[in-house]
Amino acid sequence: MLEKFKEIGRLFRLKSEVTGYEQITAGNINTTYRVYYANNKSYIFQKVNISVFKDPIGVMHNIDNVTTYIREEYPGEISLHYHHTIYGDNYIILDGEFWRVMCDFDSMTLDSCESLEEIKAIGEAFGEFQRKLASFDSSVLVESIKDFHNTELRINTLLEYADTRAIKCDEVEYIRSVAKEASKVSKMVKEGILPTRVCHNDTKANNVLLDKESHKPLVVIDLDTIMPGTGLYDFADGARFICSTAVEDEQDLSKVDFDLKKFEAFSKGFLGSVKAAATKEEKEFTVLSVFSITIELASRFLLDYLQGNVYFKCNYPEHNLVRTRCQLRLAKSIMSKYDDMNKIVQDIFNN
Ligand code: GN1
Ligand code: MG
Numbered sequence: 121m122l123e124k125f126k127e128i129g130r131l132f133r134l135k136s137e138v139t140g141y142e143q144i145t146a147g148n149i150n151t152t153y154r155v156y157y158a159n160n161k162s163y164i165f166q167k168v169n170i171s172v173f174k175d176p177i178g179v180m181h182n183i184d185n186v187t188t189y190i191r192e193e194y195p196g197e198i199s200l201h202y203h204h205t206i207y208g209d210n211y212i213i214l215d216g217e218f219w220r221v222m223c224d225f226d227s228m229t230l231d232s233c234e235s236l237e238e239i240k241a242i243g244e245a246f247g248e249f250q251r252k253l254a255s256f257d258s259s260v261l262v263e264s265i266k267d268f269h270n271t272e273l274r275i276n277t278l279l280e281y282a283d284t285r286a287i288k289c290d291e292v293e294y295i296r297s298v299a300k301e302a303s304k305v306s307k308m309v310k311e312g313i314l315p316t317r318v319c320h321n322d323t324k325a326n327n328v329l330l331d332k333e334s335h336k337p338l339v340v341i342d343l344d345t346i347m348p349g350t351g352l353y354d355f356a357d358g359a360r361f362i363c364s365t366a367v368e369d370e371q372d373l374s375k376v377d378f379d380l381k382k383f384e385a386f387s388k389g390f391l392g393s394v395k396a397a398a399t400k401e402e403k404e405f406t407v408l409s410v411f412s413i414t415i416e417l418a419s420r421f422l423l424d425y426l427q428g429n430v431y432f433k434c435n436y437p438e439h440n441l442v443r444t445r446c447q448l449r450l451a452k453s454i455m456s457k458y459d460d461m462n463k464i465v466q467d468i469f470n471n
Pocket of ligand 1: 148172
């Protein structure tokens with residue numbers, strides 16, 4: 121790898137000599153490394169998964185446009201910087217692999233979070249991200265993954281796959297039983313009842329870099345899926361992840377629950393930033409969107425498990441099944457707390 125990193129660094133015109141590297145294991149799709157240089161600097165080298173991102177150049181075009189916009193509109197704030205080659209590209213293709221190099225920050229990420237203050241701040245970081253992009257011209261964006269958050273299609277694809285192979289299991293049957301309810305939000309987006317906004321589309325807590333000491337958010341990362349979509353799902357996906365009492369691949373399901381205190385903190389942060397622009401319908405379906413995105417992700421994990429783990433990185437053969445079960449457990453917990461969640465959300469909207 122060292123020789124490869126030297127070559128990549130040279131193509132991106134990085135000064136100094138590579139001295140070492142470490143792999144960053146967060147993220148289920150791309151492969152990420154921190155590469156150290158003799159001048160005491162480090163950079164993030166990332167190999168983009170081109171079977172997931174079929175138009176990686178389009179992805180880099182989106183990232184370039186969005187980061188330039190944020191830098192120009194919000195000077196003085198920390199922003200992501202991707203390095204360019206002598207040809208002006210923010211990527212290279214080397215031995216058939218697609219690589220990019222980003223600036224590194226002295227920072228950390230969290231896969232789970234117990235501090236309500238930190239949860240609120242992470243919510244605010246994602247909410248602010250959406251608010252800042254409200255005037256961004258979405259017509260310049262390439263759709264990096266088609267139908268990425270088309271919940272109805274995701275569920276139907278799973279059910280059709282299972283049915284044509286006569287696969288019967290509790291997970292498939294539960295998803296079938298809630299399919300209509302879980303598809304409602306994405307149907308309303310299609311029908312124009314819910315507006316589309318420029319969204320991050322992958323608002324897991326570990327996609328916010330935090331200051332190592334204060335744990336305050338520094339910058340939102342992982343801009344691969346920035347596309348127009350429902351703003352509700354950025355809220356929902358963030359809540360799904362951060363309000364769980366367990367990690368996304370917890371094997372002991374008794375540990376998995378949806379935490380209302382965490383939800384209140386995240387909601388205050390996120391919705392506090394975006395509520396001024398929220399429509400009546402968005403307010404009404406905010407809580408349903410949390411259930412929907414959880415079922416959507418469960419359907420994606422389960423389909424990948426049935427298809428032999430071709431999409432998400434797995435550490436063991438049952439990994440995607442374990443992830444599915446966690447999401448379904450979480451979805452059931454969300455359903456049981458629906459009214460309390462709605463009260464929390466409506467109080468925030470009304471204040
Ligand atoms: C993937 O790569 P990462 O870990 O940021 C996935 C998200 C899922 C998430 C679940 C492009 O995100 O949609 O919610 O895993 N990203 C893509 O952990 O599919
Ligand atoms: Mg991602």
